[in-house]
Amino acid sequence: MAGRILIDKLLRAGALERTEWIELLSVWREEDRDYAAELARQVSQLYFGNKIYVRGLIEFSNCCKNDCYYCGIRRSNQKAQRYRLSKEEILRCCEAGYDLGFRTFVLQSGEEGPEADLETAGLVADIKSAYPDSAVTLSLGEKSRETYEMFFKAGADRYLLRHETAESAHYAMLHPPVMSLDNRKRCLRDLKDIGFQTGCGFMVGSPFQTAESLAEDIIFIRELSPHMVGIGPFIPHRDTPFSGKPAGSLELTLFLLSLVRIMLKNVLLPATTALGTLHSTGREQGILAGANVVMPNLSPKAVCKKYSLYDNKIYTGDEAAEGRSHLESRLQAIGYETVTSRGDWRPESK
Numbered sequence: 001m002a003g004r005i006l007i008d009k010l011l012r013a014g015a016l017e018r019t020e021w022i023e024l025l026s027v028w029r030e031e032d033r034d035y036a037a038e039l040a041r042q043v044s045q046l047y048f049g050n051k052i053y054v055r056g057l058i059e060f061s062n063c064c065k066n067d068c069y070y071c072g073i074r075r076s077n078q079k080a081q082r083y084r085l086s087k088e089e090i091l092r093c094c095e096a097g098y099d100l101g102f103r104t105f106v107l108q109s110g111e112e113g114p115e116a117d118l119e120t121a122g123l124v125a126d127i128k129s130a131y132p133d134s135a136v137t138l139s140l141g142e143k144s145r146e147t148y149e150m151f152f153k154a155g156a157d158r159y160l161l162r163h164e165t166a167e168s169a170h171y172a173m174l175h176p177p178v179m180s181l182d183n184r185k186r187c188l189r190d191l192k193d194i195g196f197q198t199g200c201g202f203m204v205g206s207p208f209q210t211a212e213s214l215a216e217d218i219i220f221i222r223e224l225s226p227h228m229v230g231i232g233p234f235i236p237h238r239d240t241p242f243s244g245k246p247a248g249s250l251e252l253t254l255f256l257l258s259l260v261r262i263m264l265k266n267v268l269l270p271a272t273t274a275l276g277t278l279h280s281t282g283r284e285q286g287i288l289a290g291a292n293v294v295m296p297n298l299s300p301k302a303v304c305k306k307y308s309l310y311d312n313k314i315y316t317g318d319e320a321a322e323g324r325s326h327l328e329s330r331l332q333a334i335g336y337e338t339v340t341s342r343g344d345w346r347p348e349s350k
């Protein structure tokens with residue numbers, strides 16, 4: 001009962017007190033999750049109807065200078081086979097994606113240095129001139145404000161940078177000492193300030209996560225008020241320090257998706273690949289919990305396996321020509337349809 005009262009308050013006020021978040025996130029029951037999902041679906045319906053935005057994800061390099069303890073492409077993982085797609089290969093992915101109807105390309109890679117950033121800026125400009133009706137989203141990690149400005153001037157529209165956890169002590173348990181939550185927050189504020197449609201987010205069930213740290217995540221999200229929020233379960237990777245740790249819970253991930261939808265109403269909320277990896281219908285369940293974006297992988301098959309952030313990452317082939325209709329029919333089966341517009345964030349787009 002207490003859960004339902006707090007969820008109603010969240011819908012009404014768009015916020016809860018820290019203590020209320022901690023209570024809701026530590027004592028929630030199945031019925032609270034069902035209730036939140038129902039409200040979240042109604043909110044989604046009001047703002048987006050039954051439309052699901054589709055983004056083509058291109059994982060163009062797994063080279064990374066960071067060493068995050070949870071991530072399979074961390075620098076110290078000697079077993080990772082490193083690759084970087086050429087400009088031509090990436091443009092071919094975009095071309096194939098464009099022909100399939102994709103109007104957003106999400107370029108993601110490990111965190112690379114200034115040389116790669118320059119190349120990426122050139123690539124963004126090329127994609128935007130070849131496909132002026134498409135949006136380009138970047139997900140390349142922490143950069144200087146100047147570098148973000150360079151990407152923006154090159155034509156990038158959006159930037160995804162998960163904050164991972166909004167509690168500094170927890171952040172330090174997930175990352176080496178050279179990384180800091182303060183810099184991550186600085187990046188997110190710069191991105192928003194520059195004019196990117198900006199996405200933050202976190203993993204559910206990352207080691208050492210608590211109801212308190214989750215409460216901080218939600219409070220931070222509300223304060224940043226991003227255009228997108230990426231939430232997926234933590235899934236261990238065998239060649240990382242977190243090998244053998246338990247994966248995050250499907251139910252808690254779905255509950256958090258619903259709560260974020262109820263709080264931020266018109267936010268863009270993907271049903272993530274990690275959710276689809278945890279459960280065969282994870283992404284559909286995500287949509288039924290309030291998500292409104294899916295991001296099929298457009299990367300060439302040969303490199304898909306090498307972009308291994310966690311174990312058993314799915315590669316469904318839903319992105320291939322035949323697969324696109326498979327995705328469509330899976331969504332249709334739960335009452336939704338994909339749209340091929342850019343799907344920009346819109347204020348009060350009820």
Ligand code: 5AD
Nearest residue numbers: 070071162233234235236274309310
């Ligand atoms: N499990 C789930 N998600 C992960 N990510 C990185 N490693 C893992 C993992 N082991 C997520 C991080 C990162 C995004 C690109 O992938 O949240 O921001």
